[in-house]
Amino acid sequence: DRLEDSSKAGIDDTIAANKRFREQLTAIDPKTLNPANQLDYQQMRLAIDSKLLTLEVVRPWQTQPDTYSSGLTSTAYIMIQRRFAPPEERLRKLIAREKLMPAALAEARKNLDNPPRIATEIALQQVDGNRGFFADAVANAFPEVKDAALLAEFKQTNTAVLDAFEAYKTFLNDDLLKRSNGEFALGADTYRRKLAVDEMIDVPLDQLLAIAQADLEKNKAAFVATAKTIDPKKTPLEVLAQISKDHPPAARLLETTQAELEAIATFMRDHHIVTVPQAAPAKVQETPPFMRAVTTASMDIPGPYEKVATEAYYSMTLPDPKLKPAQVEEFMAGWYYPIITNVSVHEVWPGHYLQFLYARDFPSDVRKVFGAASNSEGWAHYCEEMVIDEGFHADDPRYRLAQIQDALLRDVRFIAGIRTHTQGMTVKQAEELFVTDGYQTRPVAVSESKRATSDPTYGYYTMGKLMILKLRADYKAKVEKDGGTFSLQEFHDRFIKLGPLPLPLMRVAMLGEAGQPF
Numbered sequence: 001d002r003l004e005d006s007s008k009a010g011i012d013d014t015i016a017a018n019k020r021f022r023e024q025l026t027a028i029d030p031k032t033l034n035p036a037n038q039l040d041y042q043q044m045r046l047a048i049d050s051k052l053l054t055l056e057v058v059r060p061w062q063t064q065p066d067t068y069s070s071g072l073t074s075t076a077y078i079m080i081q082r083r084f085a086p087p088e089e090r091l092r093k094l095i096a097r098e099k100l101m102p103a104a105l106a107e108a109r110k111n112l113d114n115p116p117r118i119a120t121e122i123a124l125q126q127v128d129g130n131r132g133f134f135a136d137a138v139a140n141a142f143p144e145v146k147d148a149a150l151l152a153e154f155k156q157t158n159t160a161v162l163d164a165f166e167a168y169k170t171f172l173n174d175d176l177l178k179r180s181n182g183e184f185a186l187g188a189d190t191y192r193r194k195l196a197v198d199e200m201i202d203v204p205l206d207q208l209l210a211i212a213q214a215d216l217e218k219n220k221a222a223f224v225a226t227a228k229t230i231d232p233k234k235t236p237l238e239v240l241a242q243i244s245k246d247h248p249p250a251a252r253l254l255e256t257t258q259a260e261l262e263a264i265a266t267f268m269r270d271h272h273i274v275t276v277p278q279a280a281p282a283k284v285q286e287t288p289p290f291m292r293a294v295t296t297a298s299m300d301i302p303g304p305y306e307k308v309a310t311e312a313y314y315s316m317t318l319p320d321p322k323l324k325p326a327q328v329e330e331f332m333a334g335w336y337y338p339i340i341t342n343v344s345v346h347e348v349w350p351g352h353y354l355q356f357l358y359a360r361d362f363p364s365d366v367r368k369v370f371g372a373a374s375n376s377e378g379w380a381h382y383c384e385e386m387v388i389d390e391g392f393h394a395d396d397p398r399y400r401l402a403q404i405q406d407a408l409l410r411d412v413r414f415i416a417g418i419r420t421h422t423q424g425m426t427v428k429q430a431e432e433l434f435v436t437d438g439y440q441t442r443p444v445a446v447s448e449s450k451r452a453t454s455d456p457t458y459g460y461y462t463m464g465k466l467m468i469l470k471l472r473a474d475y476k477a478k479v480e481k482d483g484g485t486f487s488l489q490e491f492h493d494r495f496i497k498l499g500p501l502p503l504p505l506m507r508v509a510m511l512g513e514a515g516q517p518f
Contacts, residue, residue, distance in 0.1 A: 001096035003075060006061070006068065007107045015055050022048045039505050040366040042200075046502065047370040050197040057190055063115040063182055064454060066123035068108035069168055070291070072101050072161075073130040077288055080141035082302065082309035087144045091154060094138075098157035102164035109171055116184035118427055118453050120177050127172065129289030131165040134158060184453040188422040194457055199374040200502035201463065203518065205418055208463075211518055212414035215462060216437060219411060223404045223439065229397045240405065240439060243398050244333040248340075250319050253332075257316060257340050258284040264341070264349040267392055274350045274492040280311070282353045287317040295451075296334065296444060299347045301356040304368040312356060314347050334441045338402035341393070342384050346406075350387070351380035355496060362499035371500025373457075378464010378503065379496070381410055385465070390488070405439050407462075412438035413448065414459030421456045467503040467517045468495070475510055 005013070025048070030041045054060065060067055079094040139158055145151060186194065188205060195201045201208075227236035234242065248256040261281055268276050287295060300313040319331040345351060355376060362368045384403050393399035412434050419425035425433075427449045434445035451458060476486040498506060504514040 001093040003072075003097055003100045003104055006071075006104050006111070008111055011055060011061055011111075015052065018048050018051050018055075022052075035509075036363055039501055039509060040364050042505060043366055043370055043501055046197050046200060046372075047366075050194075053190075053193055053197055058186065058194070060454070061111050062113050063184075064119050064123075065108065065112055065115060065172060065176060066119065066126055066454075068105060069123060069127050069130050069165065072104060073133050073289070076134065076138050080138060081300075081313070082306075082311070084306070084309040087142050088147060088150065091142050091145055091150060095150075095154055095157050098154075098161050101161045105164050105168045108168070112176055114182040115176070115180050116182045116453060117177070117180040118184055118450065119182075120172055120180040122450055122454070124169070124172050124177070126289070126292075127165060127169045129292060131162060131169070133289045134161050134165065184420075185424070186421045186456050191418070191421050191456060198457060199372050199460055199463065200504045201374070201517070205422060208459075209415065209418050211466065212411055212418070212459060212462065215466065216408065216411035216415065219404050219407045220437070223401065223408065226397050226401045226404060230401065237439065240401065241333075243338070243401065244336045244441075247332045247336040250328060250332055253316060253318060253335055253340075254284045254286065256337075257314070257344060260341055260344055261314075261348055264344060264387075264392075267387070268350050271390055271392075272489045273387065273390060274354065274489055274496065276349065276354065277357050279357050282312040282314045282348050284314045284316060287315040291315070292317050296447065297343050297347055299352040299356075301352065301359075304356075304359040304362065312353055314344070314353070316343075330441060331443050334444050336402070338393070338396070338399040339405065341399060342402045342406050345384050345387055345392075346380040350492070351383050352376065355379065355500070358496050359499075361497070363497075364499070367499030367501065372460075372464075372502040374460040374464035374467065374503055375500040375506065376464075377461045378466075378468055381407075381461040382465040382468045408438045409434070409440055409444075409448070410459075410461040410465070412440075413452070414462045416449065416452045417456050417459045420452045427453060464503065470516070470518060471495075471503065471507055471510065474507070474515065478511060 004010070022045070025041070025044055028041065030038050033041055075097060076094060079090055079097065084090070085093075139155075142151075142154070192202075192205060195208075203211075224236045227234070227239040230239050231242070258281075261284075265276055265281075268274055282299070287298065291298065295315075296317045298315045300315055302310050302312065316335075319328045323331065347353065359368060384406060388394075388400050388403050412430075415437075416425065416430040416433055420427070420430055430452050431445045431449035434440045434448050435442060438445070438448075440448065472491055475491055479486045494510065495506065498509050501509065504517055507514050507517065
């Protein structure tokens with residue numbers, strides 16, 4: 001029945017609390033801890049430093065208007081989507097939250113100061129979908145509730161939220177947009193610090209950019225070679241255009257994907273890729289409106305402590321119904337059959353959904369709550385390449401081409417993140433890079449280039465994949481040096497059971513030393 005305190009005073013309190021906790025943590029001598037707790041100690045310090053860097057230096061509460069409007073939509077979405085309590089109880093708690101939402105948007109107006117124009121444009125792009133979510137999905141979310149007084153109160157609070165969103169949209173369009181002249185780029189120093197506290201990566205930026213560029217070139221060469229095996233008479237892009245035409249209708253995308261998930265899980269079990277626990281399948285659904293501007297697919301999983309509402313939702317973005325047929329076709333070209341499978345490997349088996357199934361048994365509360373994106377997203381991205389290497393759809397090179405296309409997408413994220421935030425690359429230039437070097441459709445390129453402005457280190461997909469591949473090679477060499485036999489399933493099971501520690505700490509846990517991550 002509560003919301004996070006989005007006021008400046010609440011933000012200051014959060015900063016102070018993190019600093020107090022850091023002092024307490026620093027007072028502990030990590031040498032007195034056992035090896036597992038030493039890993040948690042380092043993770044905890046990184047998590048606190050990341051929070052402080054975000055609130056004190058990056059300051060999204062001052063520069064990202066969409067965090068307020070989409071954040072409120074997200075909190076309502078949780079209340080109606082997850083059946084953690086009887087509908088009457090959830091509705092009462094939602095009403096309590098809704099009563100706080102107009103004030104939260106009022107605090108947003110006070111906090112926002114000279115954001116980047118792109119950030120305000122993204123908020124404006126999302127706000128109608130946010131308001132529409134409250135008008136439709138939220139308003140009709142509790143048909144089981146018959147308490148007339150409760151429903152009347154809900155109608156009143158929901159109407160107030162709709163009015164507050166309308167006022168926020170007016171504020172964004174008529175006021176904030178005119179004074180949105182800030183820079184989205186973090187600058188090299190803050191970018192380096194963010195990588196260090198978020199991912200425990202301290203490799204110089206020019207070296208990281210060289211690693212990204214080398215992986216891009218390697219994948220482009222593999223894309224050309226794979227395309228030739230499909231049709232040697234066509235150029236690689238003509239081959240991609242041809243196979244991209246083979247996609248389900250937009251209306252059947254979700255059911256098509258749902259049917260594919262069991263086939264992927266069966267392959268994991270039959271080929272001893274990783275131990276897959278028995279669990280209900282993830283439910284494929286349309287991406288919620290507050291996420292559509294900057295994501296094409298995502299996994300919505302419950303927290304590791306949830307005992308009741310344990311459903312997991314695999315969200316996929318459908319074309320806007322307002323688009324013309326040619327635009328819909330261009331959009332759906334990004335959902336051709338092999339790419340559906342590749343994304344499903346990433347999001348579900350053996351990617352994020354499998355990570356969630358193991359999360360409840362991670363070794364500590366620290367690892368259940370905190371984690372590095374280069375571990376979780378790196379693992380999911382690593383899985384895309386790994387399952388093809390292990391023979392998934394080995395008789396059909398279109399699936400390898402799809403895997404490489406997604407690898408190119410992540411390579412360009414790696415490059416665009418660094419260059420837009422440290423070298424002056426524009427959003428438009430990043431968009432073109434996604435099209436020309438990432439082989440992405442224009443709608444995907446637009447979305448991805450926008451994402452770079454608010455998710456600057458989203459190169460963590462490729463960073464993580466490359467570090468996991470290096471870890472696997474080093475782990476295999478250690479096992480064989482010690483006289484053992486390397487097992488891919490044993491490596492994967494051990495990796496995922498350790499939790500989402502930064503990959504240098506994963507190396508300590510699995511090899512006994514951090515060594516060279518790349």
